[in-house]
Amino acid sequence: MMTDMTVATPVQALTKKDFESGLDVRWCPGCGDYAVLSQITKLMPKLGIPRENFAFVSGIGCSSRFPYYVQTYGLHTIHGRALAIATGLKISRPDLSVWVVTGDGDALAIGGNHFIHAVRRNIGLKVILLNNRIYGLTKGQYSPTSELGKKTKTSPLGNIDQPFSPVALALGAGATFAARCIDGDQAMMAAILERAAKHEGTAFVEILQNCVVFNDGAFDALSDKATRDDTRLVMEHGKPLIFGKERNKGIRLSGMDMEVVTIGENGVTEADILVHNENAAHSGLAFSLGQFESPDFPVPFGVFRDVDKPSYESLSQQLSESARAAKGRGDLQRLLNSGETWTIK
Amino acid sequence: MSNEPVKARPVEELDSVVIRFVGDSGDGMQLTGTEFSKAVAKAGHGFTTHPDYPSEIRAPTGTLYGVSGYQIQYSTGRVFTSGDAPDVLVAMNPAALKTNLPDVKHGGILIVNSSAFTPGNLEKAKYASNPLTDGSLQGHRLYAIDISTLTANALTDSGLGKKEVGMCKNYFSLGLMMCLYSRPVDKEITDIEKKFAKKPKVAAANITALRAGYAYAEATEMFAVSYQMRESTPVPGKYRSITGNTASALGFVAASEISGVPLFIGSYPITPATEILQELSNLKHYNVTSFQAEDEIAGICSTIGASYGGALALTTTSGPGLALKTEALGLAAILEIPMVIVDVQRAGPCTGIPTKTEQSDLLQALYGRNGECPIPVIAANSPSDCFDAALEAFRIAVKYMTPVILLTEGGIGQAAEPWLIPDVASLPKMEVKYRTDPNGFQPYARDGNLARAWVRPGTPGMEHRLGGLEKDALTGNISSEPLNHQIMCETRAAKVAGIARDFPPSKVEGPAKGDLLVIGWGSTYGSIAQAWQKASTAGKSVAFVHLRHLNPLPSDLGDIISRYKKVLVPETNLGQLSKLLRERYLVDVVQLNKIQGKPLKVTEIYDRILELC
Ligand code: SF4
Numbered sequence: 011m012m013t014d015m016t017v018a019t020p021v022q023a024l025t026k027k028d029f030e031s032g033l034d035v036r037w038c039p040g041c042g043d044y045a046v047l048s049q050i051t052k053l054m055p056k057l058g059i060p061r062e063n064f065a066f067v068s069g070i071g072c073s074s075r076f077p078y079y080v081q082t083y084g085l086h087t088i089h090g091r092a093l094a095i096a097t098g099l100k101i102s103r104p105d106l107s108v109w110v111v112t113g114d115g116d117a118l119a120i121g122g123n124h125f126i127h128a129v130r131r132n133i134g135l136k137v138i139l140l141n142n143r144i145y146g147l148t149k150g151q152y153s154p155t156s157e158l159g160k161k162t163k164t165s166p167l168g169n170i171d172q173p174f175s176p177v178a179l180a181l182g183a184g185a186t187f188a189a190r191c192i193d194g195d196q197a198m199m200a201a202i203l204e205r206a207a208k209h210e211g212t213a214f215v216e217i218l219q220n221c222v223v224f225n226d227g228a229f230d231a232l233s234d235k236a237t238r239d240d241t242r243l244v245m246e247h248g249k250p251l252i253f254g255k256e257r258n259k260g261i262r263l264s265g266m267d268m269e270v271v272t273i274g275e276n277g278v279t280e281a282d283i284l285v286h287n288e289n290a291a292h293s294g295l296a297f298s299l300g301q302f303e304s305p306d307f308p309v310p311f312g313v314f315r316d317v318d319k320p321s322y323e324s325l326s327q328q329l330s331e332s333a334r335a336a337k338g339r340g341d342l343q344r345l346l347n348s349g350e351t352w353t354i355k
Numbered sequence: 356m357s358n359e360p361v362k363a364r365p366v367e368e369l370d371s372v373v374i375r376f377v378g379d380s381g382d383g384m385q386l387t388g389t390e391f392s393k394a395v396a397k398a399g400h401g402f403t404t405h406p407d408y409p410s411e412i413r414a415p416t417g418t419l420y421g422v423s424g425y426q427i428q429y430s431t432g433r434v435f436t437s438g439d440a441p442d443v444l445v446a447m448n449p450a451a452l453k454t455n456l457p458d459v460k461h462g463g464i465l466i467v468n469s470s471a472f473t474p475g476n477l478e479k480a481k482y483a484s485n486p487l488t489d490g491s492l493q494g495h496r497l498y499a500i501d502i503s504t505l506t507a508n509a510l511t512d513s514g515l516g517k518k519e520v521g522m523c524k525n526y527f528s529l530g531l532m533m534c535l536y537s538r539p540v541d542k543e544i545t546d547i548e549k550k551f552a553k554k555p556k557v558a559a560a561n562i563t564a565l566r567a568g569y570a571y572a573e574a575t576e577m578f579a580v581s582y583q584m585r586e587s588t589p590v591p592g593k594y595r596s597i598t599g600n601t602a603s604a605l606g607f608v609a610a611s612e613i614s615g616v617p618l619f620i621g622s623y624p625i626t627p628a629t630e631i632l633q634e635l636s637n638l639k640h641y642n643v644t645s646f647q648a649e650d651e652i653a654g655i656c657s658t659i660g661a662s663y664g665g666a667l668a669l670t671t672t673s674g675p676g677l678a679l680k681t682e683a684l685g686l687a688a689i690l691e692i693p694m695v696i697v698d699v700q701r702a703g704p705c706t707g708i709p710t711k712t713e714q715s716d717l718l719q720a721l722y723g724r725n726g727e728c729p730i731p732v733i734a735a736n737s738p739s740d741c742f743d744a745a746l747e748a749f750r751i752a753v754k755y756m757t758p759v760i761l762l763t764e765g766g767i768g769q770a771a772e773p774w775l776i777p778d779v780a781s782l783p784k785m786e787v788k789y790r791t792d793p794n795g796f797q798p799y800a801r802d803g804n805l806a807r808a809w810v811r812p813g814t815p816g817m818e819h820r821l822g823g824l825e826k827d828a829l830t831g832n833i834s835s836e837p838l839n840h841q842i843m844c845e846t847r848a849a850k851v852a853g854i855a856r857d858f859p860p861s862k863v864e865g866p867a868k869g870d871l872l873v874i875g876w877g878s879t880y881g882s883i884a885q886a887w888q889k890a891s892t893a894g895k896s897v898a899f900v901h902l903r904h905l906n907p908l909p910s911d912l913g914d915i916i917s918r919y920k921k922v923l924v925p926e927t928n929l930g931q932l933s934k935l936l937r938e939r940y941l942v943d944v945v946q947l948n949k950i951q952g953k954p955l956k957v958t959e960i961y962d963r964i965l966e967l968c
Pocket residue numbers: 036037038040041042043072142146147220221222223224
C-alpha cells in the first residue's frame with residue numbers, strides 16, 4: 011500500500027485520489043459511510059493543507075474503520091477514546107489538521123465523557139459523528155440515539171432509553187460549531203464539511219447515516235425526494251426557518267418554546283417566522299432546534315451554530331509563551347538548583 | 356517567663372533522632388515539621404521525612420481520625436528512613452497523643468500541648484481520664500506545656516484575632532524544638548518574613564511566637580538537658596530537600612531538556628500522585644505542556660496522542676487510576692509508542708486508604724492487561740531516586756518504543772530527603788531520532804533492539820496507519836493471520852525481555868555468597884539497607900540486592916540467588932515480588948510482609964534476618 015507514496019507531493023497537485031489509501035474498503039455494500047469517505051477525500055485536496063499534516067483518529071465501530079481508507083496519518087484506537095487521544099495529539103501538535111471519525115455508540119455511549127469535554131474545551135478537532143442509530147459492528151443492538159420503542163436484539167420488547175440528540179448534546183456542552191447533514195445529500199455534506207474544516211476549535215458534524223444491514227431505511231423519510239421537503243428543515247444563516255413542499259411552514263417562537271406554524275393561516279405571516287442566526291451568542295435557540303424530532307417537528311439540517319472562540323490549543327500555547335516571557339526560557343540547571351537549597355563545604 | 360539569667364544547661368550529643376509532630380490538620384504540624392527539617396538540613400545533617408495525613412481534608416477537630424503527622428529522622432550520616440519509633444513526640448491534642456503514643460520509644464520524650472486537654476477534647480479522643488495527670492504516661496518523659504496559652508500571652512499586642520493567634524502555636528512549638536535541639540532561629544525569621552511578606556502583621560506574630568517558644572524552652576527548668584547532633588561530614592556540594600513527586604517531575608523535565616523533545620503530561624488528579632501534575636503545570640516556561648484530563652482514561656489517552664505526535668509523553672496516577680488505564684495501556688503496547696506511566700502506589704484495593712503507602716500494585720503493573728501484553732516496569736527506591744528513575748523510564752521508552760510503568764509510592768512521593776544536586780552535564784545522554792526517510796519505510800520493521808521507528812505525523816511521504824488491531828509484522832496493516840499473531844506476540848515479549856541487556860551488573864551489598872540474600876524493591880530500600888548494615892556488623896552472612904527493574908528482571912539475578920542458602924523478600928504487600936521470584940527462579944523465597952499503610956521498620960527486617968541466619 012505504501013509503494014507509490016514515498017515522495018511528498020506538492021499541495022497544489024493533490025487530487026481526491028491522492029487521499030485514498032487504496033486499501034479494500036470493508037463496509038457493507040450500500041452503507042452510508044461510503045458517501046462520507048468520498049466527500050472527505052474530495053474535500054481534502056481543496057484545503058491547501060499538505061497531506062502529511064492530516065491525522066485521522068478513530069475509536070471502534072463501523073465508522074472507526076475510516077482512517078484505514080484515507081492516505082494520511084491515522085490512528086485506529088480503542089472504543090470511545092478517539093477524542094481523548096486526538097486531544098493529546100492536537101494539543102501537542104497544533105500544526106496538524108486532526109479529524110475524528112466516530113459513531114453514535116463510540117462517541118455518545120462509551121465515549122460520552124470525552125465527547126462533552128473535548129467540545130467544552132473547544133479543542134481544534136473536526137469531529138464527524140456518523141449516526142446510524144444502531145450498533146452495527148456488534149450486529150444490531152440499540153444505541154444512545156435509537157428512538158424510543160425501537161426493537162433491536164437487546165430491546166426485543168422495545169427500547170425504553172431516551173435517545174440523545176447528538177447536536178443538542180454538543181450544544182449543551184458549549185459547541186462553537188455544530189451542524190447536521192445526511193449521507194444522501196452530497197452537496198450539503200460537502201458544504202458543511204468544508205466549513206467544519208475551516209473552523210477554529212471543535213467543529214462537530216452529525217451525519218445521519220443509513221446502516222443497510224441493521225437499521226435500513228431509518229432516514230428514508232428524510233432522504234426521499236417525495237417526503238423530505240416536509241420532514242426536514244434546511245437552516246440558512248439570516249433566513250427565516252421555513253420548510254415544506256409549499257414553503258409555507260415555519261418555526262415561530264412561542265414563549266420559551268418553538269412551534270410549527272403555517273404561513274397564511276391564523277394570521278401568520280413570514281415576519282412571524284424565526285430568522286436563523288448561527289452566530290447567536292447564546293446557543294439556546296440552536297439547542298431547541300437540535301431537539302426537534304419527527305413527526306411533530308421537521309428535522310433541522312445545516313449549521314446550528316458557528317461562533318468564534320479561541321481554541322484550547324491556542325490558549326495553551328499562549329500560556330507557554332507568557333510563562334516564557336515572564337520567567338525567561340527555563341534552564342535545567344537553574345530548575346534543579348531551585349527550592350530549599352544549602353551548600354556543604 | 357523569668358528575667359533571671361538563663362542557666363547553661365548540659366548538652367547531650369546525639370547520633371540520630373526521630374521526632375514526630377502530630378496534631379489536628381489545622382494545627383499546622385506539617386509546617387512545623389517541614390520548617391524543622393529545613394533547619395536540620397542547613398546544619399548538613401542527613402534526614403528523611405514522612406508526612407502522614409488523613410484522607411479527610413478538614414476532619415472535625417479533636418477527632419482520632421483527623422490526626423495529621425510529620426516525622427523526621429536526622430542524623431550525622433546518611434538517613435535511609437524516617438525512622439521506626441519516634442524518640443520524641445510533639446502532640447498538640449489528646450487525639451494526637453492517643454493515636455501516636457503506641458509508636459513512641461519506651462522512655463521517649465512527650466511534648467504535649469496541655470491547653471488542648473479539655474474535657475471535650477478528652478472525650479473526643481475517648482480518654483476516660485486525663486493522661487497528663489492520671490499517671491498512665493509514666494513510662495515516658497512527659498513535658499506538659501500550656502502551648503496555646505503561652506502563645507496567646509506572647510501575642511496580646513499583635514493586633515490579631517483569637518483564631519489567628521491560635522494558628523501561631525505551630526511556630527511556638529517550632530521555636531521550642533529549635534532551642535531544645537540547639538538550632539539557631541535567625542534563618543527561620545528571614546523565611547517567615549519572606550513567606551508572609553504580604554501579611555506583615557501575621558509575619559510579626561509568627562516571629563514573636565517562634566521567639567517566645569525558643570525563650571520558653573531556654574528559660575524553663577522543665578528540661579534538664581538540650582540536645583545537639585554530632586557534627587556531620589556529608590559530601591560537599593549544593594543540596595536541596597526534595598520529595599519524590601518533585602524529583603519525578605524534575606526528572607521528566609530533564610529528559611525533555613537533554614533530548615530536546617517537548618514534554619507532555621496528561622493526567623487526572625489523584626492522591627498521592629497529584630503533585631507531579633502540579634509541578635509540571637508550573638514549568639511551562641520549559642518545553643512542557645500540561646493537560647488536566649477529564650478522567651484517568653483521558654489522561655493516558657491524551658498521552659498516547661501526544662506520543663504519537665512525537666512528544667515525550669507521560670501520565671501520572673495511583674492504583675485505582677492505573678486500573679482505569681488498563682485498556683489504553685494495551686493500546687500503547689500494541690502501537691509500540693514511547694511513554695511513561697507513573698503509579699504512585701497507595702493502599703488498596705479499590706479506593707483503599709488513599710493517603711497511606713503500599714507496594715501492592717506490582718502485579719497490576721506487570722500483568723494487569725488483556726492478552727499477552729508485556730510492559731517494562733521500574734521502581735524508585737527513595738524520594739531523590741525518583742529523579743534518576745524518571746530519566747531511566749524515558750530512556751527505555753524511547754530506545755525500545757514502548758510504554759514504561761514507573762512505580763513509586765506515597766511514602767516516597769510525599770516524603771523528603773536531601774539531594775546532592777547533580778550537574779546537568781553529568782546526566783546520562785538521551786538521543787531521540789524520528790525517522791524521516793520514506794525509502795523502504797515499513798511501520799513495523801525493527802532495529803537491532805526490536806524497536807520500530809518513531810515517525811511524527813507531518814513527515815512527508817510516510818503517511819501510515821496504526822491501530823489496536825493485530826497487525827502485519829512488517830507493514831502494520833490489519834492482520835489476523837494465525838502465524839503472524841504468534842510472531843507479533845513473541846516479538847513484543849522478546850523486545851521487552853531484551854531490555855535487560857542494557858542493565859549494569861546487579862549491585863550486591865555484602866558477601867558474594869552466604870547464608871541469606873535479602874531482595875527488595877521500591878521504598879523498602881532504606882529499611883533493608885539499615886537492617887542489613889546492622890546484621891553485617893553483627894557478623895551475619897547476609898547480602899542484599901535492591902531491584903530497580905522489575906520487568907525485565909536483571910539477567911544476573913538467578914545466578915546471584917543461587918549463591919545463598921536462603922532468600923528473604925520484605926515488601927509492604929502480601930508477597931508480590933516473592934511470587935514473581937518463585938515463578939521465575941523456582942526459589943523458596945521467605946516472605947516478610949506488612950500491609951498496614953506504613954513503611955517496614957528496620958527492626959522488623961532485622962529481627963527476621965536474625966531468625967534466618
Ligand atoms: S453494519 Fe451498517 S454501518 Fe456497519 S458497515 Fe454495514 S451498513 Fe455500514
